[in-house]
Amino acid sequence: MEHRELSVLMATLLATSLATGLVTATPPRPGTDDNGLSENESATLWSRDTDNYTSQEAYRQRYGDERTAIHQLANGSDITFKRPPATAATWTRNDFEDLEAGGSDTSVHPPHASLEDGVFIADAHATVFAVQPSTHGHLESGETPLYIAPNGTMSGFVDYRIRVPNGSSSENQTIEWSLADHEIEEVRLQKDGETIARTDGSHTPALDYQINDDWSATLSLEAEIHVRLKKTIETDGVNGTDVEVVYREETQNVSDSIDVEIYDLSAYPYDAEYPNGDAGVAIFQSRPWQGYTFSDDGNASVRGVWRFYTAHNTNWDTLVRSNRTDSAEVESDAIPVYVHAYPSRIGPRAEPVRDGPEIIDTWGTERSSPLESIGENVTIEVVNQSYETTYGVAVRAENVDREALHVAGIVRGVNASIVEPDAGSERQLRRSNLTVEVLEQNQSQATLRIELRDNGTGAPIILNDDTRRYLISGSARSGYITIAGQEVETNASGVAIVTVTEPGIYTARYHPGSWLGHNPAYVSDTATARWHPLGTIDGWFDLVFEAGWQFIPFFVMFYAGRRLLRMLGPADIFQRNP
Numbered sequence: 001m002e003h004r005e006l007s008v009l010m011a012t013l014l015a016t017s018l019a020t021g022l023v024t025a026t027p028p029r030p031g032t033d034d035n036g037l038s039e040n041e042s043a044t045l046w047s048r049d050t051d052n053y054t055s056q057e058a059y060r061q062r063y064g065d066e067r068t069a070i071h072q073l074a075n076g077s078d079i080t081f082k083r084p085p086a087t088a089a090t091w092t093r094n095d096f097e098d099l100e101a102g103g104s105d106t107s108v109h110p111p112h113a114s115l116e117d118g119v120f121i122a123d124a125h126a127t128v129f130a131v132q133p134s135t136h137g138h139l140e141s142g143e144t145p146l147y148i149a150p151n152g153t154m155s156g157f158v159d160y161r162i163r164v165p166n167g168s169s170s171e172n173q174t175i176e177w178s179l180a181d182h183e184i185e186e187v188r189l190q191k192d193g194e195t196i197a198r199t200d201g202s203h204t205p206a207l208d209y210q211i212n213d214d215w216s217a218t219l220s221l222e223a224e225i226h227v228r229l230k231k232t233i234e235t236d237g238v239n240g241t242d243v244e245v246v247y248r249e250e251t252q253n254v255s256d257s258i259d260v261e262i263y264d265l266s267a268y269p270y271d272a273e274y275p276n277g278d279a280g281v282a283i284f285q286s287r288p289w290q291g292y293t294f295s296d297d298g299n300a301s302v303r304g305v306w307r308f309y310t311a312h313n314t315n316w317d318t319l320v321r322s323n324r325t326d327s328a329e330v331e332s333d334a335i336p337v338y339v340h341a342y343p344s345r346i347g348p349r350a351e352p353v354r355d356g357p358e359i360i361d362t363w364g365t366e367r368s369s370p371l372e373s374i375g376e377n378v379t380i381e382v383v384n385q386s387y388e389t390t391y392g393v394a395v396r397a398e399n400v401d402r403e404a405l406h407v408a409g410i411v412r413g414v415n416a417s418i419v420e421p422d423a424g425s426e427r428q429l430r431r432s433n434l435t436v437e438v439l440e441q442n443q444s445q446a447t448l449r450i451e452l453r454d455n456g457t458g459a460p461i462i463l464n465d466d467t468r469r470y471l472i473s474g475s476a477r478s479g480y481i482t483i484a485g486q487e488v489e490t491n492a493s494g495v496a497i498v499t500v501t502e503p504g505i506y507t508a509r510y511h512p513g514s515w516l517g518h519n520p521a522y523v524s525d526t527a528t529a530r531w532h533p534l535g536t537i538d539g540w541f542d543l544v545f546e547a548g549w550q551f552i553p554f555f556v557m558f559y560a561g562r563r564l565l566r567m568l569g570p571a572d573i574f575q576r577n578p
Contacts, residue, residue, distance in 0.1 A: 099334040101203035124160035126223040130336035138370035147263040265416035272427040282394035304390030307344040357397035364389035428520035431455035446531040460494025
């Protein structure tokens with residue numbers, strides 16, 4: 001019953017849309033388009049579509065075929081990815097081929113295009129269609145940079161229409177206008193005003209670029225349009241008709257610009273070996289990045305807070321066709337699709353889940369939730385409160401292949417260059433040796449001596465030692481020792497003194513500062529000491545004295561009772577108490 005009601009609702013909405021003449025962006029049904037993607041792949045693209053689920057039965061009745069499981073899931077939800085998928089670029093590249101200009105008397109342009117008019121050239125524009133590979137990053141509300149690969153392609157759309165003046169005639173003169181020639185002479189790609197790529201004139205230019213050593217830039221698509229008109233003037237004179245031909249030319253430059261972040265990664269890895277043979281790896285990168293693998297087969301991996309979805313650019317949902325007398329909005333045959341990166345509530349993850357690496361620390365910049373920047377009809381598990389960007393991730397694993405280290409970015413195909421840190425990448429991680437002994441004691445308190453040393457060299461470990469601090473992560477916590485509910489630090493000799501007043505067993509535990517902030521760093525250790533007043537001769541004497549003092553009243557009563565029995569005797573007692 002529920003499925004039937006949903007089908008009726010969908011049919012009603014479709015009929016209403018057709019009746020009112022609305023132009024909506026309806027993604028093509030997966031499997032019906034020729035865009036280089038399978039049905040499953042194309043089904044995952046449309047995170048901005050309305051998730052009105054259609055049952056399998058209703059779908060079969062409407063279209064006469066079955067959906068795949070992924071297609072069915074995507075029909076009622078949005079699908080996210082652990083890494084940036086290639087599907088967006090594949091779709092965009094193939095769909096771009098369907099973009100067609102309007103001819104000399106018609107200009108085709110998206111509604112957001114910036115139109116330029118001249119004398120003979122009208123509704124002229126050059127509009128960026130897409131830049132691939134790229135990813136829209138949702139860092140927080142109001143901050144959604146477009147990260148582009150250092151090597152990629154910008155595709156654009158250029159079109160215009162030509163105003164051919166009307167002819168005129170008088171008593172002895174006739175003027176006629178005709179179009180002699182028109183073309184897009186050149187299309188250029190500029191970075192901050194400098195031309196970095198150019199191509200011959202085309203309505204649908206695709207310019208390959210290469211940008212090195214830049215953090216951010218403004219990219220401009222610029223086209224030069226040239227038109228040549230023929231003006232024929234016929235003048236009737238005494239000696240016949242005089243014909244004069246004049247050519248008028250006009251050139252119009254049109255452009256469109258976008259701000260981009262050049263996503264060129266350099267990762268700084270650090271590693272350490274634990275005393276039990278485990279390996280530690282920490283990698284830092286000052287931009288959002290996906291994660292890294294550290295095994296030959298790529299199975300051992302860790303990723304940060306970022307996940308991905310794909311969605312179309314709604315600016316291209318419709319196109320405007322304008323001519324000399326009218327304009328009309330039509331549904332677009334070419335829709336660019338982008339990858340989007342967002343911070344997920346799933347958070348950082350290590351794989352394999354059970355026997356894989358352990359995430360020991362993450363660090364980055366604290367940011368507010370980007371929920372408001374996601375837009376309508378996108379259902380994903382984006383964080384709904386402040387989060388940490390995980391620019392750095394540190395793990396502990398049984399095995400790490402340093403040569404197989406592979407750091408992936410949030411832009412498809414962009415992997416980080418591994419850069420050796422200035423201070424070196426290898427951190428020393430050693431065993432510690434913690435001891436506790438009772439230094440002095442009496443019946444009321446004990447003085448404990450705690451000593452912390454390097455287990456290998458015997459050198460004292462100074463906890464508050466600035467010379468050992470080499471900070472990688474955002475945390476700068478020094479090590480400390482806990483005992484009897486206190487936190488203590490060792491002095492320059494690696495010794496700490498603690499006084500306790502309650503008898504018992506005291507366990508000291510060394511909580512070392514992480515190897516992410518110290519070099520050399522140490523692993524934890526524990527030691528135990530026992531104190532009780534009976535552990536001394538004075539303690540035993542005090543115990544006997546205190547116990548004797550407590551029993552004096554009982555001794556007095558016992559003695560008095562004995563004396564009374566002897567004075568009266570048993571017979572007298574029974575006679576007096578019949």
